[in-house]
Amino acid sequence: xxxxxxxxxxxxxxxxxxxxxxxxxxxxxxxxxxxxxxxxxxxxxxxxxxxxxxxxxxxxxxxxxxxxxxxxxxxxxxxxxxxxxxxxxxxxxxxxxxxxxxxxxxxxxxxxxxxxxxxxxxxxxxxxxxxxxxxxxxxxxxxxxxxxxxxxxxxxxxxxxxxxxxxxxxxxxxxxxxxxxxxxxxxxxxxxxxxxxxxxxxxxxxxxxxxxxxxxxxxxxxxxxxxxxxxxxxxxxxxxxxxxxxxxxxxxxxxxxxxxxxxxxxxxxxxxxxxxxxxxxxxxxxxxxxxxxxxxxxxxxxxxxxxxxxxxxxxxxxxxxxxxxxxxxxxx
Amino acid sequence: xxxxxxxxxxxxxxxxxxxxxxxxxxxxxxxxxxxxxxxxxxxxxxxxxxxxxxxxxxxxxxxxxxxxxxxxxxxxxxxxxxxxxxxxxxxxxxxxxxxxxxxxxxxxxxxxxxxxxxxxxxxxxxxxxxxxxxxxxxxxxxxxxxxxxxxxxxxxxxxxxxxxxxxxxxxxxxxxxxxxxxxxxxxxxxxxxxxxxxxxxxxxxxxxxxxxxxxxxxxxxxxxxxxxxxxxxxxxxxxxxxxxxxxxxxxxxxxxxxxxxxxxxxxxxxxxxxxxxxxxxxxxxxxxxxxxxxxxxxxxxxxxxxxxxxxxxxxxxxxxxxxxxxxxxxxxx
Numbered sequence: 001x002x003x004x005x006x007x008x009x010x011x012x013x014x015x016x017x018x019x020x021x022x023x024x025x026x027x028x029x030x031x032x033x034x035x036x037x038x039x040x041x042x043x044x045x046x047x048x049x050x051x052x053x054x055x056x057x058x059x060x061x062x063x064x065x066x067x068x069x070x071x072x073x074x075x076x077x078x079x080x081x082x083x084x085x086x087x088x089x090x091x092x093x094x095x096x097x098x099x100x101x102x103x104x105x106x107x108x109x110x111x112x113x114x115x116x117x118x119x120x121x122x123x124x125x126x127x128x129x130x131x132x133x134x135x136x137x138x139x140x141x142x143x144x145x146x147x148x149x150x151x152x153x154x155x156x157x158x159x160x161x162x163x164x165x166x167x168x169x170x171x172x173x174x175x176x177x178x179x180x181x182x183x184x185x186x187x188x189x190x191x192x193x194x195x196x197x198x199x200x201x202x203x204x205x206x207x208x209x210x211x212x213x214x215x216x217x218x219x220x221x222x223x224x225x226x227x228x229x230x231x232x233x234x235x236x237x238x239x240x241x242x243x244x245x246x247x248x249x250x251x252x253x254x255x256x257x258x259x260x261x262x263x264x265x266x267x268x269x270x271x272x273x274x275x276x277x278x279x280x281x282x283x284x285x286x287x288x289x290x291x292x293x294x295x296x297x298x299x300x301x302x303x304x305x306x307x308x309x310x311x312x313x314x315x316x317x318x319x320x321x322x323x324x325x326x327x328x329x330x331x332x
Numbered sequence: 333x334x335x336x337x338x339x340x341x342x343x344x345x346x347x348x349x350x351x352x353x354x355x356x357x358x359x360x361x362x363x364x365x366x367x368x369x370x371x372x373x374x375x376x377x378x379x380x381x382x383x384x385x386x387x388x389x390x391x392x393x394x395x396x397x398x399x400x401x402x403x404x405x406x407x408x409x410x411x412x413x414x415x416x417x418x419x420x421x422x423x424x425x426x427x428x429x430x431x432x433x434x435x436x437x438x439x440x441x442x443x444x445x446x447x448x449x450x451x452x453x454x455x456x457x458x459x460x461x462x463x464x465x466x467x468x469x470x471x472x473x474x475x476x477x478x479x480x481x482x483x484x485x486x487x488x489x490x491x492x493x494x495x496x497x498x499x500x501x502x503x504x505x506x507x508x509x510x511x512x513x514x515x516x517x518x519x520x521x522x523x524x525x526x527x528x529x530x531x532x533x534x535x536x537x538x539x540x541x542x543x544x545x546x547x548x549x550x551x552x553x554x555x556x557x558x559x560x561x562x563x564x565x566x567x568x569x570x571x572x573x574x575x576x577x578x579x580x581x582x583x584x585x586x587x588x589x590x591x592x593x594x595x596x597x598x599x600x601x602x603x604x605x606x607x608x609x610x611x612x613x614x615x616x617x618x619x620x621x622x623x624x625x626x627x628x629x630x631x632x633x634x635x636x637x638x639x640x641x642x643x644x645x646x647x648x649x650x651x652x653x654x655x656x657x658x659x660x661x662x663x664x665x
Contacts, residue, residue: 028468028469030468056468059499061495062491062494062495062498064491064492064494064495066457066487066488066491067456067457067460067488067491067492067494067495068457068495069457070454070456070457070458070460070461070488070492071457071458071460071461071464071495072461073457073458073461074446074457074458074459074460074461074462074463074464074465075461075462075464075465075468076461076465077446077458077461077462077465078396078461078462078463078464078465078466078469079465079469080464080465080468080469082461097451097454097488098454098457101451101454102449102451102454102457102458106439106447107652107653107654107655108432108652108653109429109432109433109437109439109447109448110429110432110433110437110439110441110447110448111427111428111429111430111431111432111433111439111652112430112651112652112655112656113429113439113440113441114439114441114446114655115655115657116655146653147653147654149654170654170655170657171654171655
């Protein structure tokens, strides 16, 4: 690929370009949330969009998560294509009534009469020393809920291109942006291919072990895979991308090749997405396994503030490496 | 109540007919609940009929309704067919929500009836969003949002009132103040019991109305709806009413006295309208008998429709979790 075909872009800029593109393509699309306008987005994603699109389509809201998430649902039912930004997943707890009791249920409760073409974006995850009320990975809770679709873009391409299919979907789609990824920078093919919001992706091929992850722990997992390669262990890395509905087939096909699986999940271990995936591997690929499925998750503690404790609480590459080595019986 | 001499006879009869339809429909629901034809939660609107009937007179077909779990009356007056409402309570596919919702979740895209919302206060943000969609698409509609006095204690009430006023959205907030949040009297859960005063603090016009007087409700609703429609701003109506029956079929009604209930029944909106129409010589005994007979037939037809309905095959259990673009009713909007 020639240099002219690619652009250097950050994850944050990729998200912004996706919103711009959607707003230019469809008059029904608008963005609302706390500080998305004059402030430019608390993580800078929507910077500049107010000047470009004006306050009708880039709407700053009061600190009223339940009202503006619910207004997103209502406006979607009224024919708009809202993008609602919730500053962090911890804050979405104030809007869980709307997400669970309305967004996820109205299509079903009404016997299928109403579509809810709503996108809710929110930041998730730790790594920035913002302690126990701004750091958690609660996407697994939301992925528990039938009626929602849940996405976790972990690459520049997904940050740039997942929004289009999410807005085209007639169901509520939640997009989790990991806070540690916003500054990630890299090359992106200009005008690259569309992405789907149905399948997991293999980010690294390998035959010895399957590492299943998503979102903020994808870089962690790829780092671990590189280190394992140095000692001759060839790990396949699966990026789930879509947390609901889960793409079982991609995971099971990989496990059938490698016969070992480790799940890396920034959520707490108990009742986690990692637990769900582990159960599915047990249910669907038990006889392919040469070892019990293993998990590397966050320590079961509210996120502490000091850097060394936060680091210790989160899945790190060395923990992934150690788990894989234990599994394959490596001595080193 | 006094009926103005200028009241159109047919309109008076329409109001009476709609209130009677709700009353008799709800009475039949009690029987069918006892007969185990209807299950789950059942919340009756008996005593509060003047509210839905009065407010609905001010709404046009293109307007939007968001209601609560005590919504049979609103759905009936809005024009959702009694048969499809009854079939819904029977859990039949012919129900207005294909039987998936039941008594608390009546939905009907054709009449722009957006539930049937059973989380107290949860419908208000939806109404704000529906009105926002109208504003952004340049449609001059009113979204009428019904909720009880209990909702006023919820954060979603305050968030929604603020947002609607801040953004000048065309929502008609209709607070059905029946004085009880389930079994807790308003004096026991609100520091300020003047609900219109609360609404006014959000910089919107607010009226407090006798919700047992259908003509007063209609008059206030017409003024409020006109202000919403022409002014493009939200308004608030507090409709003071009373439910004659318990909160739901499970409620032994231990928290209020028989004397209190009886004293409110002296203000029953239906006999009041009948008396008013009679004294204005707009209604005869024969008229009442005829209305009762027509309504009885309509309700019997609704029950027959529900009885003849079908249960959805269990194989379809997991349908409608996600939207099916080929759904015969299609997307509402």
